Amino acid sequence: MAKLSVRDLDVNGKRVFMRVDYNVPMEEKDGAMAINDATRIRETLPTVRLLLGKGARLVLAAHLGRPDGKREPTMSLKPVAEKLGELLGQPVAFCDETVGEKAEAAVAALQNGQALVLENVRFHAEEEANDPVFSARLARLADVYVNDAFGAAHRAHASTSGVARIVRAWGGKCAAGLLMERELKFLGDELEKPARPFVVILGGAKVSDKIKVIDRLLDKADTVLVGGAMAYTFRLAHGGKTGKSLVEKDHTGTALSAESKAKAKGVGFHLPVDTVVATPVATGKLNKKGRMIFDLQNPRVVEGDIPDDAEGFDIGPKTAAAYEAVIAGAKTVLWNGPMGMFEDERFAAGTIGVAKALVAATKLGAKSIIGGGDSVKAIHKAGLGDQVTFMSTGGGASLEFLEGVALPGVTALDEV
Numbered sequence: 001m002a003k004l005s006v007r008d009l010d011v012n013g014k015r016v017f018m019r020v021d022y023n024v025p026m027e028e029k030d031g032a033m034a035i036n037d038a039t040r041i042r043e044t045l046p047t048v049r050l051l052l053g054k055g056a057r058l059v060l061a062a063h064l065g066r067p068d069g070k071r072e073p074t075m076s077l078k079p080v081a082e083k084l085g086e087l088l089g090q091p092v093a094f095c096d097e098t099v100g101e102k103a104e105a106a107v108a109a110l111q112n113g114q115a116l117v118l119e120n121v122r123f124h125a126e127e128e129a130n131d132p133v134f135s136a137r138l139a140r141l142a143d144v145y146v147n148d149a150f151g152a153a154h155r156a157h158a159s160t161s162g163v164a165r166i167v168r169a170w171g172g173k174c175a176a177g178l179l180m181e182r183e184l185k186f187l188g189d190e191l192e193k194p195a196r197p198f199v200v201i202l203g204g205a206k207v208s209d210k211i212k213v214i215d216r217l218l219d220k221a222d223t224v225l226v227g228g229a230m231a232y233t234f235r236l237a238h239g240g241k242t243g244k245s246l247v248e249k250d251h252t253g254t255a256l257s258a259e260s261k262a263k264a265k266g267v268g269f270h271l272p273v274d275t276v277v278a279t280p281v282a283t284g285k286l287n288k289k290g291r292m293i294f295d296l297q298n299p300r301v302v303e304g305d306i307p308d309d310a311e312g313f314d315i316g317p318k319t320a321a322a323y324e325a326v327i328a329g330a331k332t333v334l335w336n337g338p339m340g341m342f343e344d345e346r347f348a349a350g351t352i353g354v355a356k357a358l359v360a361a362t363k364l365g366a367k368s369i370i371g372g373g374d375s376v377k378a379i380h381k382a383g384l385g386d387q388v389t390f391m392s393t394g395g396g397a398s399l400e401f402l403e404g405v406a407l408p409g410v411t412a413l414d415e416v
Helices: 045-053 078-088 101-108 132-139 158-169 178-192 207-217 230-237 249-264 317-328 349-363 374-381 396-403
Strands: 015-019 026-029 032-035 057-061 093-095 114-118 144-147 174-176 198-202 223-226 268-270 274-286 292-303 311-315 332-336 367-370
Touching: 015 045, 015 158, 032 078, 045 057, 045 078, 045 114, 045 178, 078 093, 078 114, 093 101, 101 114, 132 158, 144 158, 158 174, 174 178, 178 332, 178 367, 178 396, 198 207, 198 317, 207 230, 207 249, 207 332, 207 396, 223 230, 223 317, 230 249, 230 311, 249 268, 268 317, 274 317, 292 311, 311 317, 311 349, 317 349, 332 349, 332 396, 349 367, 349 374, 367 374
Parallel strands: 015 057, 015 144, 057 114, 093 114, 144 174, 198 223, 198 332, 223 268, 332 367
Antiparallel strands: 026 032, 274 292, 274 311
């Protein structure tokens, strides 16, 4: 159902509480925390500028990291407020509290067209608990609620759900920001009745993570292309050898069921015919998580079964070429999950090949939709992020939305 848009709000002189996704990567430099990638901040600029231009008194709320309900200086949003001000070209205030008298005073000091960033909402354990009292304290800062944080919309937290309910109960409007609006359009409306042929590309590690997406999209897709480690579970299900590759032995039945459903619906279901493998050799060293680090030796292409001493890390060139040919004829393409361990150049060819094919199809008029998470990282790594139709900002939220799950942060918004 269509949601009320921020475009349709009268916000002049009103306090607009806007949930954003400013969970940006940061690291310590010269004794201070610095932002490594401001993409998530930039993505909110259209909504921020629209609201400020309409005379809103803008109150921005976000989380950063996992402070577990405690104040953690390295996860403060102060650097985010400074970066936002730099990108906007105007000062942005920062309050080192999220709720309470200090926060209320900071909001009261705002003039029309000014913005304020509150401190990390997850410094309060009540945020993730969606505590009604905490939600009410946040709602005291708002006349209107806007959610532009699709990446957090799958969480029923105070700032994504609780505040909206209270603002509505008080007679206030609850609307989708421009970024949220685009997410709902491309992951929802565009995929409900896609231009055909509709090709779905699914990768990633586990069949169990994607089976609900597969089930739902089989009703709409013309072709499904499978890559990533999840392909090895399909190979195992067919009695093939997978060597040391990551497999889900307890989901071979799930894999076969997906193929059977695809066949019954007349949907093409393609699995890799060749694989880039390597032999993992223990180095005797542990990573930060205490796990053994392996040296991946003798990378090579094999067809069919994977040798006992080898592990699969990418689709092979024959598979990549076949997939690229299918993508070339598509009118709508949804991509969720890389074809292999693209972070390592030796195992990136399959993923990059798919990304280039996606861009080529887009240039011929196809709609290309990147379903968040590692797929976005992969297409950015290939330097092609600005050449597709849409890239989702959500990871888990994108996946759940594609599964057909009702997201709390979306259901909390007013319908039109």
